[in-house]
Amino acid sequence: MPGAANSAASLSNEEILRYSRHLIMPEVGMDGQLKLKNAKVLLIGTGGLGAPLGLYLAAAGIGRLGLVDFDVVDFTNLQRQVTFGSSDVGKPKTEAARARLSSLNTDIQIDTFETKLTSDNALELFKDFDVIVDGTDNFPTRYLVNDACILLGKPNVYGSIFRFEGQVTVFGMPDGPCYRCLYPEPPPPGLVPSCAEGGVLGVLPGIVGSIQAMETIKLILGSGDSLAGRLLLFDALAMKFRELKLRKNPNCPMCGEHRTINKLIDYYEFCGVRGEEAPAPNVQVPEITPRELKSRLDRGDDLFILDVREPHEFQICNLKGHLIPLGELPRRVHELDSSREIVAHCRSGKRSAEAVDFLRKAGFRKILNLKGGILAWSDEVDPSVPKY
């Protein structure tokens, strides 16, 4: 294991053989490979983007790789988080990633930080690394990573995805823009991430994360043209790459001429989100549990089941409810009979809570939200209903 204190001055014979395909390129050579060996890269997130990042940076011989993630491997992660295998489900992600990456490359040092990145620990965590790579999945952390990098003067290789689109750029270069130059304001409070829109083509983070790995390596080698000052947009379905100019905002409160932000703030408050990554539902509505619903149905109560999910979700599994996707509810509310008792459900209970709140404001009085949605129905009443 290379010691953290001293820079490596040479490569062993084994390393020369391992990295021979790098070494025979003049763009890399021995000097370049030594730069990679002496580099310290911190990956924020070991999920969809973190998977190709970890794999390719380890393969390239980055001497010290840090992995920050507080999550455990979930079965639904395996569709895209290719560092993990079926046997890793339930393990902390940093532990599973460390095992995979060190089996790929026993020469590198892998430091794991099984912790949530916060304003209290970010500066301390970042300070010993040369490049920070942002592979996270929520807005507060994006702003936190950005600000910490600007305060410490570290480049931030940014990549983000949504369904089948991706964005990549490099923030935090000396005369370059930062995340706040691009998005000075976060999304508004009261945002409810739609569970139906949370899907993603598994291979998309594979592509975007690989581009991030490429940009990280180029930064360390000092070769090629980095994406600093350019926003790369990728549309996987159209298979098109586009590029937009990213300008440094001279009035940016973080990296502009007159900085007004000198320390890390409460990013959840900044983004209007309290508590966990997923905002707490800001509606309190009357509820019914799956077990209560089952006993009322068995008793023969006349209940109208309203399903507010999307048609493709209805195909996966359903409670034979009347399907009105949440977004269509305002237009189709006439299909509902306010004199009947209605139980609204969705996948996990969030969208249906919004539906119940909306209908109550529209004057419906006999309406309940199925607590926990069809997922809870599967857990508590009928395990033959598939979960997704």
Next chain:
Amino acid sequence: MSVKVIIPTPLRPYAGKRDSTEVKAGTVGEALGRLTTEFGDLRKHLFTEDGKLRSFVNVYVNDEDIRYLAKENTPTKDGDTISIVPSIAGGSSFFTIVVSTASPQLVIPSVARNLLFALCLLDLHLLAFFCI
């Protein structure tokens, strides 16, 4: 001037699932106005209630951010491309505002409102209050 407007993934459900459309416009503001006329559901996602472009919506003409040009007055010519670029972060997107911005008052026809009021009158609390 015929310009192409590229619609980002999070907005496609509100634009008839299209990924782009052509509009005739001489400025960015005109183009976005025509876009939201053609696809009414897009309006609340792009504009605030008082008609201003939402501050976290990034709009580009070709590859230039309109904030560094003339904002909504940026002129457009034939063949230009307008891109709307939202902030994205995994499963979240600020464009996933759905029912919460809809106004419930719009959807109740007066007959139904009268019926609901009648139902309320049958409520014992209200009976007592009105001394019926």
